[in-house]
Amino acid sequence: MAITTLRDVVVLDCPEPGKLADFYARMLGGKVEGEGRWVEVTFDSGALKGRTFAFQEARGYVPPQWPSAERSQQFHLDFYVPREELDAAEREALELGAELLQGDGGERDFRVYRDPAGHPFCLCVE
Known part of the structure; x- marks a missing residue:
């Protein structure tokens, strides 16, 4: 039996969340939301509708x-x-x-x- 659920969010660590969010928003046709240490790309239509692709700042990211x-x-x-x-x-x-x-x-x-x-x-x- 499952003890949790997996939502439609994928999160990637990176040094510059806004820059990486912009890359994926343009590649996948999404919309950038937020700024700073946590930035999301959301999708209003298509196969990714309702999903979120998030990017969080990771200091010392390798x-x-x-x-x-x-x-x-x-x-x-x-x-x-x-x-x-x-x-x-x-x-x-x-x-x-x-x-x-x-x-x-x-x-x-x-x-x-x-x-x-x-x-x-x-x-x-x-």
Whole structure:
């Protein structure tokens, strides 16, 4: 039997919550709310409607390295894109400040990136 519930909120530690919130709001089509040490991105429509993506300031934040056993990613986010839109989604993510860590070489259905705070995420073919 469950002892708790999981709400529709994901929280990432980072050095600059507003900056990272802006990155994800622009990438996912959300709205930035708040400022300072805790900033949220909310969604009024689409598949993320009703969910919240939050960013909290972490003093002394050390970004994960991918791949690395010493500074492992802990977790990552997968974002899905239609195959025919994958290249365009990659261009937009890079323009927003993402960094490509591993392309697909035309052989896989995902590409690995790092957000501006260093968290790994993937663009995956839906």
